[in-house]
Amino acid sequence: xxxxxxxxxxxxxxxxxxxxxxxxxxxxxxxxxxxxxxxxxxxxxxxxxxxxxxxxxxxxxxxxxxxxxxxxxxxxxxxxxxxxxxxxxxxxxxxxxxxxxxxxxxxxxxxxxxxxxxxxxxxxxxxxxxxxxxxxxxxxxxxxxxxxxxxxxxxxxxxxxxxxxxxxxxxxxxxxxxxxxxxxxxxxxxxxxxxxxxxxxxxxxxxxxxxxxxxxxxxxxxxxxxxxxxxxxxxxxxxxxxxxxxxxxxxxxx
Amino acid sequence: xxxxxxxxxxxxxxxxxxxxxxxxxxxxxxxxxxxxxxxxxxxxxxxxxxxxxxxxxxxxxxxxxxxxxxxxxxxxxxxxxxxxxxxxxxxxxxxxxxxxxxxxxxxxxxxxxxxxxxxxxxxxxxxxxxxxxxxxxxxxxxxxxxxxxxxxxxxxxxxxxxxxxxxxxxxxxxxxxxxxxxxxxxxxxxxxxxxxxxxxxxxxxxxxxxxxxxxxxxxxxxxxxxxxxxxxxxxxxxxxxxxxxxxxxxxxxx
DNA sequence: GGGTCCGGTTGATCCAGATCAGGGCGGGTC
DNA sequence: GACCCGCCCTGATCTGGATCAACCGGACCC
Numbered sequence: 001x002x003x004x005x006x007x008x009x010x011x012x013x014x015x016x017x018x019x020x021x022x023x024x025x026x027x028x029x030x031x032x033x034x035x036x037x038x039x040x041x042x043x044x045x046x047x048x049x050x051x052x053x054x055x056x057x058x059x060x061x062x063x064x065x066x067x068x069x070x071x072x073x074x075x076x077x078x079x080x081x082x083x084x085x086x087x088x089x090x091x092x093x094x095x096x097x098x099x100x101x102x103x104x105x106x107x108x109x110x111x112x113x114x115x116x117x118x119x120x121x122x123x124x125x126x127x128x129x130x131x132x133x134x135x136x137x138x139x140x141x142x143x144x145x146x147x148x149x150x151x152x153x154x155x156x157x158x159x160x161x162x163x164x165x166x167x168x169x170x171x172x173x174x175x176x177x178x179x180x181x182x183x184x185x186x187x188x189x190x191x192x193x194x195x196x197x198x199x200x201x202x203x204x205x206x207x208x209x210x211x212x213x214x215x216x217x218x219x220x221x222x223x224x225x226x227x228x229x230x231x232x233x234x235x236x237x238x239x240x241x242x243x244x245x246x247x248x249x250x251x252x253x254x
Numbered sequence: 255x256x257x258x259x260x261x262x263x264x265x266x267x268x269x270x271x272x273x274x275x276x277x278x279x280x281x282x283x284x285x286x287x288x289x290x291x292x293x294x295x296x297x298x299x300x301x302x303x304x305x306x307x308x309x310x311x312x313x314x315x316x317x318x319x320x321x322x323x324x325x326x327x328x329x330x331x332x333x334x335x336x337x338x339x340x341x342x343x344x345x346x347x348x349x350x351x352x353x354x355x356x357x358x359x360x361x362x363x364x365x366x367x368x369x370x371x372x373x374x375x376x377x378x379x380x381x382x383x384x385x386x387x388x389x390x391x392x393x394x395x396x397x398x399x400x401x402x403x404x405x406x407x408x409x410x411x412x413x414x415x416x417x418x419x420x421x422x423x424x425x426x427x428x429x430x431x432x433x434x435x436x437x438x439x440x441x442x443x444x445x446x447x448x449x450x451x452x453x454x455x456x457x458x459x460x461x462x463x464x465x466x467x468x469x470x471x472x473x474x475x476x477x478x479x480x481x482x483x484x485x486x487x488x489x490x491x492x493x494x495x496x497x498x499x500x501x502x503x504x505x506x507x508x
Numbered sequence: 509g510g511g512t513c514c515g516g517t518t519g520a521t522c523c524a525g526a527t528c529a530g531g532g533c534g535g536g537t538c
Numbered sequence: 539g540a541c542c543c544g545c546c547c548t549g550a551t552c553t554g555g556a557t558c559a560a561c562c563g564g565a566c567c568c
Contacts, residue, residue, distance in 0.1 A: 092423045100426040102419045115416045147401060154408045155369075157415055162369045164418035165356045169346045171425035172354040172469040176525065207546065215426040220525055222547055239534095239546080430555065461516065474555055476517055493516080 032056050038132070041108025042082045043139075046152035054145065058138035063130050070111065070123045070131060077114035079135050083107055086129020089209055092121045101213040103163070104205065110156060126205040171215045174254075179214040180224045181254035184234065188244050199244040200237070228253070286310050292386070295362025296336045297393075300406035308399065312392035317384050324365065324377045324385060331368035333389050337361055340383020343463055344375045355467040357417070358459065364410060380459040425469045428508075433468040434478045435508035438488065442498050453498040454491070482507070 033039060033056045034049065044055060061084060064070065070081055073092060083105050090111065091101040102121060105111050111123045111131075134142075143150045170179055187201040194200050203210065207218045214221070225242075228234050233249035234242050244250065287293060287310045288303065298309060315338060318324070324335055327346060337359050344365065345355040356375055359365050365377045365385075388396075397404045424433055441455040448454045457464065461472045468475070479496075482488050487503035488496050498504065 092419065094423070094427055098427045100423045102422050113412065115412050120416050120419060147404075150401075150404060150408060154404060154411060157408060157411045158367065158369050161411055161415045161418060162374050164415060164422060165346065165374060167422050168356050168418060168425060169348070169354045171422060172466075173348055173352045206544090212426075217526060218546075219527085219548085223525090226547085460514095471556060472516075473518085473557085477555090480517085 032061075033059070036061075036084060036132070038082055038084045038108050042110050042156070043142075043149055043152055044082065046148040047146060051146060054142060058142065059132045059134040061130055061132045064125050064128065066125050066127050066129075068125045068129075070125065071119045071121075073120065073122045074118045076117055077112060077119045077136060079133050080110055080112040080139055081123075081131040081133050083109045083111065084130040084132055086125060086127045086131075087204055088123050088125050088129060088131075089205060089213075090121050090123045091212065099212055100215075101209055102167070103160075104213070110153075113153075113157070126209065176214075176216055176220050176224050177227065177253050179216065180221065180228065181233075181250040183210070183214055184228075184242065184244065185247065185250050185254055188247070194243065199247065201242050201244065203240050203242065286315075287313070290315075290338060290386070292336055292338045292362050296364050296410070297396075297403055297406055298336065300402040301400060305400060308396060312396065313386045313388040315384055315386045318379050318382065320379050320381050320383075322379045322383075324379065325373045325375075327374065327376045328372045330371055331366060331373045331390060333387050334364055334366040334393055335377075335385040335387050337363045337365065338384040338386055340379060340381045340385075341458055342377050342383060342385075343380050343459060343467075344377050345466065346375050353466055354469075355463055356421070357414075358467070364407075367407075367411070380463065430468075430470055430474050430478050431481065431507050433470065434475065434482065435487075435504040437464070437468055438482075438496065438498065439501065439504050439508055442501070448497065453501065455496050455498065457494050457496065 033044065033052045036044070038044065047055060059082075062081075064086070070088060071077070071079075085107055088105045088111065089101050090103045090105060091099045093099050104126070105123065112119060114120055139149075143153070170182055174182065184201055187203075188199040191199075191201055207221055211218045211221045216224075225234070225236065228250075229236060231249055233244070233246050233253070235245055237243055287298065287306045290298070292298065301309060313336075316335075318340070324342060325331070325333075339361055342359045342365065343355050344357045344359060345353045347353050358380070359377065366373060368374055393403075397407070424436055428436065438455055441457075442453040445453075445455055461475055465472045465475045470478075479488070479490065482504070483490060485503055487498070487500050487507070489499055491497055
């Protein structure tokens with residue numbers, strides 16, 4: 001699954017409110033990162049506790065409402081963002097408006113890494129989210145000072161690349177049923193099961209976004225889900241939660 | 255697309271420029287890499303001439319006929335290969351035999367980088383090729399000894415990721431005509447024009463492989479090429495060479 | 509020479525999924 | 539309450555590209 005590092009850009013059209021000024025004493029900033037829920041993930045996981053001041057002084061958390069753009073495709077890539085909570089969609093847009101979602105980012109994922117000067121895609125929250133901003137120059141300095149960060153970045157980028165190649169296989173070869181089954185299985189591997197132990201997946205994003213990720217229309221997605229439900233593979237609990245009744249059926253279909 | 259690795263290095267530490275070759279005592283091994291046509295590309299471009307013995311003693315060139323597998327999806331990833339000449343196709347296979355080509359590798363590209371223990375794809379020559387083998391442990395040692403190699407690897411992986419996301423956009427959104435036009439344009443940007451200055455592309459791989467890369471059947475590819483030829487966008491010179499008559503028409507279609 | 513094989517091309521037909529259209533429902537607002 | 543609006547679902551129809559089928563021409567072999 002893609003969920004992970006993304007690339008995108010620039011200034012949000014509707015910038016989120018700027019948080020109150022941060023305390024700048026070492027203790028305060030160290031404490032902020034030390035208590036971060038994404039502390040062990042993303043780039044930060046490559047640093048030891050002693051390095052936290054380096055992080056806290058160069059990064060800044062942002063609380064965002066849903067449907068808020070974080071970076072815009074093509075704009076100057078001057079910062080990267082680590083997702084602390086929530087979910088974002090990453091997408092590319094063709095000149096005529098067609099959009100392809102390349103991935104969804106959740107806690108620990110890093111978005112905004114760019115090859116050139118511009119973000120490669122747009123990132124936008126699909127639920128209320130918290131992200132942590134770090135300027136590109138700060139990231140560069142951090143990498144120079146802590147080589148482990150570069151290693152972590154390489155590892156994350158490699159995982160992203162592998163996920164992207166899986167998505168290429170999905171889009172190039174698979175049928176609608178296979179795509180949806182693969183998607184549900186990949187998601188279920190990343191989420192905790194229900195209280196009774198059966199696996200389930202949480203789908204906070206609108207169906208049209210899932211379709212845009214899988215290369216399908218929302219109508220088709222709806223029909224496929226109905227078919228999978230009829231086959232006993234899944235049960236739709238609510239609009240945004242699906243229980244996996246029989247992973248084997250999904251495996252066979254994927 | 256996967257094609258050769260470009261230059262720009264995301265956030266990576268910039269590799270040093272390549273100085274002129276310098277004489278060494280171990281002339282035999284130094285000489286082999288010093289005269290390598292891919293010397294300035296791929297991972298090797300991150301090293302200075304003085305480091306060449308490190309390379310020569312751990313890497314070994316291999317001459318391969320066409321249709322020769324180099325790495326197999328799922329097998330233990332114990333080595334990486336730098337392409338010195340020729341062309342390879344990289345593909346993933348579904349259990350029922352459907353194949354999706356994720357990219358073509360040419361001189362300077364590195365294949366066989368793996369996230370886990372197994373190769374993520376199969377790589378097979380499409381023309382007679384020369385590749386240079388380096389064991390994974392040797393690569394790890396090289397990275398430890400020369401941090402610039404890790405930076406180069408990150409840069410190359412980032413470019414690969416960006417290309418993969420472009421391919422996701424292509425497969426998820428574009429029509430057959432748009433796919434072929436995008437493909438021809440991307441190729442033409444990487445190849446030298448004909449003697450008379452008009453751009454052209456070289457397609458040594460069979461049409462079925464181009465189709466497997468673009469998510470199209472060979473019949474469809476043939477029809478699209480005919481249509482583009484009819485529109486005055488291209489001319490088919492030989493079976494494996496196409497002249498771009500009007501890049502603007504392709505741009506409009508892509 | 510004649511044969512086979514294989515890649516490519518062209519034509520006819522089919523079908524998975526897109527598109528078009530309508531309706532239901534839950535949440536928000538006044 | 540009534541109204542609106544977004545999202546989702548379902549049915550009917552359409553279509554781009556797949557599939558099926560035939561043919562062609564060059565490479566290779568005997």
